[in-house]
Amino acid sequence: MVYLILLLYFAxxxxxxxxxANTKNQTPESYFLANRNxxxxxxxxxxxxxxxxxFYFIGFAGEGYRVGYAYxxxxxxxxxxxALSFFIIGHKVWQLGKDKGYLTxxxxxxxxxxxxxxxxxxASIMVIYTLPYLALQIIGGxxxxxxxxxxxxxxxxxxxxxxxxxxxxxxxxxxxxxxxTDLKQGxxxxxxxxxxxxxxxxxxxxxxxxxxxxFQSEADLFQPTGKGEQYSPQKWFSLLIVWLFCIPMFPQLFxxxxxxxxLSHLRKSALLYAGIPLVISLxxxxxxxxGHLSFPGLEGKAADQILPMMLVEHTTDWxxxxxxxxxxxxxxxxxxxxxxxxxxxxxxxxxxxISQRExxxxxxxxxxxxxxxxxxxxxxxxxxxPFATIFDMGKLSFAGLAILFPLTLFILRVGKVxxxxxxxxxxxxxxLLLSFYYGWLPKAWLxxxxxxxxxxxxxxxxxxxxxxxxxxxxxxxxxxNKKT
Amino acid sequence: xxxxxxxxxxxxxxxxxxxxxxxxxxxxxxxxPSLLGLPFWLWCYMGIHVLLVAALFVYSxxxxxx
Numbered sequence: 001m002v003y004l005i006l007l008l009y010f011a012x013x014x015x016x017x018x019x020x021a022n023t024k025n026q027t028p029e030s031y032f033l034a035n036r037n038x039x040x041x042x043x044x045x046x047x048x049x050x051x052x053x054x055f056y057f058i059g060f061a062g063e064g065y066r067v068g069y070a071y072x073x074x075x076x077x078x079x080x081x082x083a084l085s086f087f088i089i090g091h092k093v094w095q096l097g098k099d100k101g102y103l104t105x106x107x108x109x110x111x112x113x114x115x116x117x118x119x120x121x122x123a124s125i126m127v128i129y130t131l132p133y134l135a136l137q138i139i140g141g142x143x144x145x146x147x148x149x150x151x152x153x154x155x156x157x158x159x160x161x162x163x164x165x166x167x168x169x170x171x172x173x174x175x176x177x178x179x180x181t182d183l184k185q186g187x188x189x190x191x192x193x194x195x196x197x198x199x200x201x202x203x204x205x206x207x208x209x210x211x212x213x214x215f216q217s218e219a220d221l222f223q224p225t226g227k228g229e230q231y232s233p234q235k236w237f238s239l240l241i242v243w244l245f246c247i248p249m250f251p252q253l254f255x256x257x258x259x260x261x262x263l264s265h266l267r268k269s270a271l272l273y274a275g276i277p278l279v280i281s282l283x284x285x286x287x288x289x290x291g292h293l294s295f296p297g298l299e300g301k302a303a304d305q306i307l308p309m310m311l312v313e314h315t316t317d318w319x320x321x322x323x324x325x326x327x328x329x330x331x332x333x334x335x336x337x338x339x340x341x342x343x344x345x346x347x348x349x350x351x352x353x354i355s356q357r358e359x360x361x362x363x364x365x366x367x368x369x370x371x372x373x374x375x376x377x378x379x380x381x382x383x384x385x386p387f388a389t390i391f392d393m394g395k396l397s398f399a400g401l402a403i404l405f406p407l408t409l410f411i412l413r414v415g416k417v418x419x420x421x422x423x424x425x426x427x428x429x430x431x432l433l434l435s436f437y438y439g440w441l442p443k444a445w446l447x448x449x450x451x452x453x454x455x456x457x458x459x460x461x462x463x464x465x466x467x468x469x470x471x472x473x474x475x476x477x478x479x480x481n482k483k484t
Numbered sequence: 485x486x487x488x489x490x491x492x493x494x495x496x497x498x499x500x501x502x503x504x505x506x507x508x509x510x511x512x513x514x515x516x517p518s519l520l521g522l523p524f525w526l527w528c529y530m531g532i533h534v535l536l537v538a539a540l541f542v543y544s545x546x547x548x549x550x
Contacts, residue, residue, distance in 0.1 A: 069522065069523055069526055072526070073505075073526065073529050073533075076530075076533060077505055077529070077532070077533050077536070080533055080536055080537065080540075081498075081502065081536065083540055084498060084540070087543065087544070087547060091547075207520050207521055208517070208519075208520050208521040209521070210521065211517045211520070211521020211522065212517050212521055214521075215516070215517050215521075219515070222515040222516070222517065222523040223515045223523075224508040224513065224515065224523075224525050224526075224529075225508075233506065233509045236506065236509075237506060240502070240505060240506075241502070267544040267547070268544075270540065270544065271537065271540055271541055271544060274536065274537045274540050275537045278530060278533050278534070278537070
């Protein structure tokens with residue numbers, strides 16, 4: 001039954017990809033940006049599906065287990081607050097994309113500053129810090145398949161199978177098929193998570209009863225400071241605010257600002273993006289928290305598997321398979337978007353400018369496909385030996401990307417940014433981030449905040465010093481990129 | 485100038501909502517299980533989330549008209 005459900009899901013997804021693969025009259029806009037023509041619901045679900053990934057299913061449940069209900073609010077409110085970026089950043093990105101034909105974030109940076117060096121640096125950071133987040137999807141998929149099949153598909157084999165499948169349907173369909181599968185996968189994920197909470201809590205005697213039971217032994221899980229008082233005021237502040245800065249810098253999300261049909265659809269999807277996490281963020285966290293009743297004592301990375309473990313323990317095989325299929329859907333919807341975004345950046349912001357070649361659209365897509373495979377394999381390599389918990393790998397990714405925010409904001413909203421200052425803000429920001437991460441700089445200097453808080457302040461200062469308020473945009477220079 | 489003032493007011497509003505999300509450091513909310521067994525403070529904070537969404541809705545209408 002488990003294998004049947006999995007096979008049906010893969011067939012359904014692949015069929016959707018084939019429908020999206022329209023090989024007639026394809027242009028870069030149609031392949032990479034779905035013709036900049038997505039309406040509110042499709043846009044919202046493609047953003048949501050991109051955002052709510054293995055990090056949502058596995059990471060939320062894992063942190064719910066490790067921290068408690070405080071984690072729910074961090075993610076729900078933090079994500080909602082990040083919807084402000086749709087207005088602050090998204091509107092301008094959409095407008096510039098429409099007016100000047102930008103397809104990638106670094107293209108916009110180059111078009112508005114004229115600096116090829118800044119473009120390369122910006123693109124490099126986006127690629128480097130998206131790779132661990134990309135690997136998370138593969139890791140999550142591996143865990144799910146292993147638990148779902150009782151170990152018959154071991155972790156490593158599961159990661160390979162899912163990665164190969166995702167590569168296949170991305171190569172065929174491009175962004176149109178990605179957006180269409182995101183809509184279906186988003187709906188599936190929400191529905192199945194809700195049912196999972198209902199069935200698991202019913203098996204535990206009802207949600208209220210289970211929570212009352214748990215409160216007797218693990219009252220810390222119900223504190224706003226989290227289990228073991230993990231969320232100090234500084235950490236709470238840091239984890240709530242980071243999403244505003246990092247979410248718009250995910251390349252797969254940044255590029256979705258380009259694909260709205262018009263600003264009205266972008267605004268409406270922003271409101272949905274702010275409201276929906278209020279409900280759906282609760283589902284995996286509840287399962288993670290209640291995991292203490294069935295699987296006490298899990299530590300570190302072991303807790304990342306609490307969601308599949310609870311499903312297998314408290315529901316039927318077929319239902320567990322359905323929910324985990326929804327989870328795999330989430331994992332693949334994020335992975336496919338990341339692969340498409342990174343391959344587009346690698347092609348248009350590295351390969352073509354550096355090679356100085358003029359290519360037609362078909363050749364551009366062919367080059368992009370090579371990069372899809374390359375990045376998928378890198379993600380797979382990272383997944384073979386994860387270097388931290390899913391949450392911590394995600395946190396590193398998010399912090400690295402957030403450092404791009406000050407430069408992006410000033411370019412879009414304030415004025416003409418001197419590229420040297422832009423390069424300095426990114427370079428110094430990344431050096432500081434890695435210094436704190438590896439312990440070369442003492443954590444005491446952070447006064448309890450997460451490192452990206454003071455680093456972001458420094459980046460804002462540097463960019464601010466190098467910005468002239470009178471904004472004049474430079475025309476986009478076409479070097480080796482032939483527009484079709 | 486008028487537009488800058490309006491933008492500043494919106495920034496202050498969203499800043500205030502964000503500060504509300506830090507209020508448990510000053511106000512001792514109960515963490516006892518309440519509705520559905522979820523802690524009482526969580527329900528209060530969900531109310532703050534709803535407030536944020538409402539503010540975003542009004543903000544989006546204003547920017548649309550502008």
